[in-house]
Amino acid sequence: MANQLMQKLKTELPMSINRRKFINQTAIAGAALLASTLVTKEAHAEAANNRLTILHTNDVHSRLEPFPMDGGRNQGMGGVAARAALIASIRKETEHVLLLDAGDIFQGTPYFNMYQGEPEMKAMTMMGYDAATMGNHDFDGGIENFATQLQHASFPILICNYDFSNTPLENKTAPYKIFQKGKIKIGILGLGIELEGLVPQNLYGKTIYQDPILAANKTADILKKQGCDLIICLSHLGDKYDDGKISDEILAKETENIDLILGGHTHRFFEIPRKYTNKKQNEVLVNQVGWAGIQLGRIDYDFSLYSAGKRVASKSILIRNK
Amino acid sequence: MPQTAVVEYKDYQITKEAPVDSSFIRFLAPYGSVLKSSMGKVIGFSTEGLSLKQPESTIGNFMADAMKQQAEKHFNQKVDAAFVNYGGVRSNISKGKLTVGMIFELMPFDNLIVLQKLSGKVLMQLLDKIAVDVNGGWPMAGITMEIKDKKATHVLVNGQALNTTNIYIVANSDYVANGGNDCAMLKGIAQMNKGILLRDALIEYVSWLTANGKSIDAKIENRTTNVN
Numbered sequence: 001m002a003n004q005l006m007q008k009l010k011t012e013l014p015m016s017i018n019r020r021k022f023i024n025q026t027a028i029a030g031a032a033l034l035a036s037t038l039v040t041k042e043a044h045a046e047a048a049n050n051r052l053t054i055l056h057t058n059d060v061h062s063r064l065e066p067f068p069m070d071g072g073r074n075q076g077m078g079g080v081a082a083r084a085a086l087i088a089s090i091r092k093e094t095e096h097v098l099l100l101d102a103g104d105i106f107q108g109t110p111y112f113n114m115y116q117g118e119p120e121m122k123a124m125t126m127m128g129y130d131a132a133t134m135g136n137h138d139f140d141g142g143i144e145n146f147a148t149q150l151q152h153a154s155f156p157i158l159i160c161n162y163d164f165s166n167t168p169l170e171n172k173t174a175p176y177k178i179f180q181k182g183k184i185k186i187g188i189l190g191l192g193i194e195l196e197g198l199v200p201q202n203l204y205g206k207t208i209y210q211d212p213i214l215a216a217n218k219t220a221d222i223l224k225k226q227g228c229d230l231i232i233c234l235s236h237l238g239d240k241y242d243d244g245k246i247s248d249e250i251l252a253k254e255t256e257n258i259d260l261i262l263g264g265h266t267h268r269f270f271e272i273p274r275k276y277t278n279k280k281q282n283e284v285l286v287n288q289v290g291w292a293g294i295q296l297g298r299i300d301y302d303f304s305l306y307s308a309g310k311r312v313a314s315k316s317i318l319i320r321n322k
Numbered sequence: 323m324p325q326t327a328v329v330e331y332k333d334y335q336i337t338k339e340a341p342v343d344s345s346f347i348r349f350l351a352p353y354g355s356v357l358k359s360s361m362g363k364v365i366g367f368s369t370e371g372l373s374l375k376q377p378e379s380t381i382g383n384f385m386a387d388a389m390k391q392q393a394e395k396h397f398n399q400k401v402d403a404a405f406v407n408y409g410g411v412r413s414n415i416s417k418g419k420l421t422v423g424m425i426f427e428l429m430p431f432d433n434l435i436v437l438q439k440l441s442g443k444v445l446m447q448l449l450d451k452i453a454v455d456v457n458g459g460w461p462m463a464g465i466t467m468e469i470k471d472k473k474a475t476h477v478l479v480n481g482q483a484l485n486t487t488n489i490y491i492v493a494n495s496d497y498v499a500n501g502g503n504d505c506a507m508l509k510g511i512a513q514m515n516k517g518i519l520l521r522d523a524l525i526e527y528v529s530w531l532t533a534n535g536k537s538i539d540a541k542i543e544n545r546t547t548n549v550n
Contacts, residue, residue, distance in 0.1 A: 050374045064350055066338060070416040071371075076338025081346035083336055088343060108412060110361045110426040111353060119353050123346065140431065199498060273331055285329065293336060300330040322332035 048184030050094045050304040051290045056100045058264030059291035061108030061182025078293040080123040086296055087127055096181035099128055102264035103236035114293030116141045121152035129155040131177055133234035139203045144168045158190030161206035161215035170293055175219050184303050187223030190234040192266060193217055212246055213254045220257040235259045238265040240286055250278035252284040268289040273319060283317040331383040355389055361423030367530040368538040371417035374549040377459025377469060377546040380409060384540040386463035386482040392523035393435050396516050402479055403464035404493040407503045408455055420538050429521040433495035447507040448473035459546045468549045
């Protein structure tokens with residue numbers, strides 16, 4: 001049975017994912033054993049309030065159901081019912097969770113052609129998403145449609161470099177939002193990609209795209225001044241490009257106060273979050289989890305090392321397998 | 323403040339063995355049952371399956387051939403070349419039954435087929451853009467070319483060397499013809515448009531192949547080759 005399962009995994013997933021999965025599972029079992037024997041109740045409560053679990057998706061592209069069982073590479077993978085069950089199980093084991101999406105919620109299955117994004121927004125609301133940013137395909141039903149579908153979303157759309165003045169989205173999005181989780185104050189901002197040449201103009205209307213680095217630095221500065229311990233950017237810029245086009249890589253290097261960039265657009269399955277050094281010589285993490293809800297990314301920060309009011313910003317970041 | 327932050331990360335794979343939350347299955351059911359009735363119709367069969375890659379692919383050749391044939395039919399004129407932007411091909415087709423829903427996943431966008439009269443010079447600019455888009459190479463019909471040093475070379479249109487002063491009738495999606503996918507060279511050039519959705523054209527082409535006893539398959543024909 002186990003053999004069959006391994007065989008199946010081997011045929012469906014790249015080798016590296018298999019191996020990492022195995023290592024991860026072994027590490028979790030070991031860590032759980034240690035935790036249950038060594039840590040007292042009080043220390044547990046203190047530790048919980050200093051611990052933040054970030055869960056994230058990007059480019060889900062209307063994949064509400066798993067991929068069909070048609071012999072394709074991704075058959076049976078993804079789907080909101082399995083993602084919701086996984087998120088619920090993580091929420092049971094850890095108290096402070098932020099659930100985030102980096103855009104391209106819409107387009108890719110007939111659900112979107114038929115229902116224009118209503119079930120996508122409702123499913124994300126049911127899962128308890130805390131925030132999302134907009135991807136280029138979120139304009140595919142037109143900017144009016146996105147504004148209409150927001151009635152089904154109880155989470156905010158964060159974007160700080162699109163000027164939506166005189167559009168149906170005016171005052172319906174926010175540049176950032178601040179969350180308090182236990183003892184940790186988190187600022188989240190969002191960034192969208194250049195629309196001209198990518199999205200038909202009749203779909204994005206009078207939206208004005210603004211320089212992402214200027215907008216990100218300005219917004220992150222506000223969040224820092226408000227005392228955020230961790231600043232997260234949801235980005236639909238794409239991880240990196242050969243031709244020097246603005247990307248998460250450039251963003252990470254050219255900004256000052258962002259600690260973590262959760263990206264999208266390029267549908268890249270990162271092996272491990274990438275590390276870059278920013279303008280202040282602090283390290284920044286960038287992560288992306290492919291597309292279609294095949295993966296859910298998880299990044300845990302432990303703030304117990306920091307006294308209250310200290311930011312996480314560090315010269316270096318050590319990444320461990322959870 | 324410590325100089326080193328410690329984070330733990332994990333990527334969860336949502337596999338087909340993963341437990342599900344049944345309330346989400348119930349939530350989706352009413353939407354899904356409506357979709358199944360309209361999207362489940364079988365319109366063809368693929369023996370080999372079709373998949374996407376650059377510079378040339380089986381699914382790309384299938385889509386570009388469909389676009390050229392359908393453009394010639396609906397516009398009732400000869401078309402020299404048809405293109406589908408690489409990023410616009412949104413899924414593969416597995417071997418076996420082909421449903422309407424699978425065509426929606428392949429071409430989810432409401433893009434229209436349009437024709438433009440392009441000078442050989444502008445067509446060459448488009449081909450040079452195609453040569454560097456992502457890793458180089460788009461689905462195309464009616465043209466063969468080589469990609470060398472990130473440029474299009476040895477371009478043949480209908481088997482004849484491209485002449486920069488000739489006028490060619492070229493089919494594209496309205497998205498590309500309007501300058502999308504960074505094709506600014508096409509923007510502003512007059513378009514012939516009969517309101518034909520590329521997706522509907524694909525469904526019609528598949529149904530036509532099926533009615534003629536053909537499977538939905540394609541071969542690599544060296545329409546585009548890398549020579550570096």
